[in-house]
Amino acid sequence: MGCCSARCMLILLCGLQLITALERQVFDFLGYQWAPIMINFFHFIMVVLGLFGAIQYRSRYIIMYLLWLLFWVGWNVFVSCLYMDLGGLSKDSDVLSLGVSSHRSWWKDNGPGCQGESPPSAGWQNQQNPELSTVQSCWLEYQYIEVLHCIIQLLISLLGFVYACYVVNTFSDEEESFNFFGEFHHPSKPPHLLF
Incomplete structure (x- = not known):
């Protein structure tokens, strides 16, 4: 198979999925979002x-990957609906933190261009409670970053699904044409009888 084959593209897409999932995992850890942390681990x-x-x-193994991608697509649609408050879901719920800790996206306070505004009273400035500071004027709101x-x-998953289906089909065609004696034969021609 050549360098631009479907197999090479699947390898490239899997590598890209690992990189983007690692980036997502880091920010989920920073935000204490336990459900995405566990799902990302299984995704890895x-x-x-x-x-x-x-x-x-x-x-x-590629078929297992294909089945996982179906779940992964559903999970990402669910998270998108959660952050966009669609279908009765709310981004303020504790679904992603599993009720263990306060659910906050790391991007809520640290998004691109976000500037924190300190509380009006001088006595509150010495407090270390992150809930007391408000965030104003972000270039992009945190829910859009998560979406x-x-x-x-x-x-990436949809491209991976297409290439994985093609690779599985290619591999099964190659397996059908392989003889136990190490010879390849064309599926339309009968194998040689070795008696």
Whole structure:
């Protein structure tokens, strides 16, 4: 297979998924969002299995990766709906923190161009409570950054799904044409009888 084959593209997309998921995992850890942390961890495992399957020509691992991508797409749609307050979901709920800690996106206070405004009273300035500071004038609000992360994951996943389907089909065609004696034969021609 050449360098621009579907297998190479699948390997490239898996690598890109690992990089973007690692970036997402770091910011989920900073925001104490425990549900996305666990889902991202399983995503790493399944993408590594898909990567291994593409490198080692193992279609079963790629099929597991394909099944995971269906769940991953659903998860990203759910998170997007949560941050956009669609379908009865609310970004202020504690769904992503599993009720363990206060749910806050790291981007809420640290987004691009966000400037914190200190409380009006001088006595409050010595307090270390992050809830007392308000954030004003962000270039891009935090929910749109989170949705942008989901959209990037969705685009990469959909491309990965298409290439993984093609690679599984290619691998199964190659497996059908392989003889136990190490010979390849064309599926339309009967294999040689070795008696």
